[in-house]
Amino acid sequence: MTRQEGDPRNVDPQGAEPAAPPAGRPLPGDPLALLGLLRPLCRVLLLLLPVYVCGRLGLSLTWVLFGLFLWIFWNRNKKSKLARMRAAWELLDNESLEVTRGLNTQQLPAWVNFPDVERVEWINKVVRQMWPYFGTYMEKLFQEKIEPLVRASNGHLNAFTFTKVHFGDKSPRINGIKAYTKKVDKREVILDIQLCYTGDCEINVEVKKLCKAGVKGIQVHGTLRVILAPLLSDVPFVGAVTMFFIQKPHLEINWTGLTNILEIPGVSDMSDGMIVDLIASYLVLPNRFTFPLCGQVNAAELRFPVPQGVLRVYLLEAEHLIPKDNYLKGIIKGKSDPYAVMRVGNQNFKSRTIKENLDPRWNEMYEFVIHEVPGQDLEVDLYDEDPDKDDFLGSLVIGLEHVMKDRMVDEWFPLSDVVSGSVHLKLEWFSLLAARDKLPEVSDW
Structure with a gap:
């Protein structure tokens, strides 16, 4: 019996080509395979480093246990903050579904609980459409204006750099607007805007390629009051726009890099509180921002009115x-x-x-x-x-x-x-x- 051409038995075993490795498995000697083997080893060495340092310095086991407990609490606080951030993103993506599920009343939009607060979805659509252009403007502002100012403020910060500035795809949202036209001065209109920003922004900074820190995700919500006064009988019909927060806004920041230390319980509340106090010193009553729209308006009287x-x-x-x-x-x-x-x-x-x-x-x-x-x-x-x-x-x-x-x-x-x-x-x-x-x-x- 003769062998036909194409029969696999006709192939010389010595000249046969080696079989290709299964897909996804690295070849022997591949640098990726070596890196995959070294990664778990480096992780173990990193975890054992505090124990070695404590032993080298002659410290007791109490310091190791204290560091372990501190890491556990930090990890728990970090996960809970990320969970709250994801819940807010889900509410932002599908508001009607989350409302029907009966979410926590503190996270529900204002129009659900207060009938005199009106929905303004058309404004949210406009803001959503304009948000990418605003993000591009802010990226240029951070890199061309703020970065040189930070470098010039201190000699140790001459290598300060924004490595990434991205304001994300999630735009600020207005959960409702309440307008006051009765029981107020006839020459003014008062608007209470329920403002909510649950952003996926990412801002990273670096100093001399050693110190890296940043922010990845932020939540801000509060009531912003806008006063249109005085009303005029001529163009532009409004003399000035005054804005301020009635109360301190709620703030929650997800830190990255070296600023992860701010996620430690106690430190996290203190850092967020300091940032809120900084915002309050400019934008919370009795502080106001006033933008005059015509020369007939005394901006000082609008910014510093007599208390009621x-x-x-x-x-x-x-x-x-x-x-x-x-x-x-x-x-x-x-x-x-x-x-x-x-x-x-x-x-x-x-x-x-x-x-x-x-x-x-x-x-x-x-x-x-x-x-x-x-x-x-x-x-x-x-x-x-x-x-x-x-x-x-x-x-x-x-x-x-x-x-x-x-x-x-x-x-x-x-x-x-x-x-x-x-x-x-x-x-x-x-x-x-x-x-x-x-x-x-x-x-x-």
């Missing part, structure tokens, strides 16, 4: 607060060490702490300068003072419109978000008058 009044708050007492100081995993019931934090816009006051008391009596008085009504509210939060982290005992928000109208309110206010508890407050409103002849009347009163 003074709110005097008497923090008298509370009752039926929940006990938070429990011992032996709740077997022994304790009490609480309550104190109150009162806030109006950028003004904060903290009361003294009453030890071991669920029905505390403070009898303290505080005064707040009120700039915008409606808009500003009195916020009261109660906490139980602890050595590590203070426990929440309840909160309440009081609108100042009816206080301004009634001049005096003396009531018990129930606390929200807790099982029980109420606070006794006495509120007094004092209007500011420019007439000097009214001073005797005030002194007699």
